[in-house]
Amino acid sequence: MRELHPEQVAQRLDQLTELSVALGHGHDIATLLERIVTTAKNLTGADGGTLYRPSADRQSLDFHISINDSLGIHKGGVIGVPAVPLFDAAGQPNLASVAAYAAHSGRAVNIADVYRAGDFNFSAMRAFDRHYGYHSQSFLTVPMSDHEGGLIGVLQLINAKDPASGAICAFSPTDQRFIEALAAQAAVAITNQQLILQLEQLLEALVKLINIGIDEKSPHTGRHCQLVPQLTMMLAEAVHQCDSGPLAAFRMSEGDRKELWLAGLLHDCGKITTPVHVVDKASKLETIYDRIGLIDTRFEVLMRDAEIAALRQKLASPDGHAQIELRLAGQLAALAADRDFLRPANVGGEGMPAAEQERVRRIAHYRWVGPDGAERDFLDADELANLTIRFGTLTEAERQIINNHIAVTVRMLEALPWPRHLRNVAEYAGGHHERMDGKGYPRGLRKEQMSVPARLMAIADIFEALTAPDRPYKKGKLLSESLRILGNFSLNGHIDPDLFDIFIRAKVYLAFAGRHMDPRQIDAVDEARIPGYFP
Known part of the structure; x- marks a missing residue:
């Protein structure tokens, strides 16, 4: 068994510290997991390392990452490798597999020579050795658990090497303590990332829940709430790709995209308070019925x-x-x-x-x-x-009721304790009825007072409304007519002319029409005749 010099212990502590810093700053779970296995190998001088993750139904351990230096193996999500069952045919815990045993017991298992150990079933390991011409000897298997004792994964290292001779040797108690410390840190980092992901999924599910409520009141508005964020992201990507003109500096990170997408989903959430007979007023005399x-x-x-x-x-x-x-x-x-x-x-x-x-x-x-x-x-x-x-x-009073939905949207969104990476959701969602000339609502903002995402959402909102075929009070307009109206809006200070230029030049309108418009509405468009657009 290897004995570590104080300098080697210090080096390991440095590596463990570096990993802690990396785990604290990482946001991609796949990258974190690979870093964990690599660091564990380096800490112990192991020839190989495998990370198991519990399956979705938590009935088995699936291979997630496998690395072996001697064999030149470096695979993520190993395809074709059988999973390790956590339970036997009778539903009892599988204690024959060392990985499953560690998962159930919550304790590390350190084996000096697997060919001399009789406590576990190593038939799969022996088959591996025969297939690759390899010789497995020492194993260190350490479970990874979250703060509630839930299984996060199992880290398994194979064949510790003596740094002086290169001979295969057993993992020392010091090796085991270091890997247990690493596994504990890694479990915290993975749990944090999973919690963040679950919170994001919960937030998006709650947003969809609001939209379901709106959809139940008005199917027409519900469709609008789904399509506006899609068109918003299509235009945002086109602006992101633009490398010339006034918007050439606009760029989005993945975080920015998530924030804008969420704002798009929520842009009309205030309509949940708008009376149905106003939202869906199909004729001038309609209230509960058409008079x-x-x-x-x-x-x-x-x-x-x-x-x-x-x-x-x-x-x-x-x-x-x-x-x-x-x-x-x-x-x-x-x-x-x-x-x-x-x-x-x-x-x-x-x-x-x-x-x-x-x-x-x-x-x-x-x-x-x-x-x-x-x-x-x-x-x-x-x-x-x-x-x-x-x-x-709509009468003027009814129009004010409709317009009030955006004020309600802003109040609803500004009342939420948004995390820092979503702090702009209320501003993006609340600005889609503002105008570039300051004549919009609810705050009468001008172009220079609005962000690019809020300004481009306004275009998406108007274009979807113009082309929507399911509104009870109007028919969906032809593509050419919708672009003519939108073009006039770009000339009269209603929408941002620079964004409108990209909307046409990048043919965002055509991509959206192909996906979501009734083919009967998609007529020929002569871009040279669109008001406010200069080819």
């Missing part, structure tokens, strides 16, 4: 009353029936025309002309008798206000 049916009924009442009046006139005057019929036909035709006019007016659109708004006001002053026998205006104040909406289907 155009009530208007149709009133027209039927007016037509009925006109016919009754005509019949009474005929009874009162034996002559002039032809004129009465003619006058009645004119009244009925006028009422039918007004009814047929209000139906499409109720749908909403890009802009209602002033003449049509005035016609609605004229119709509103018709008089009719309701079920209670009282005479009243044909349209009440709320119906008149809705039917004269110039753009879309």
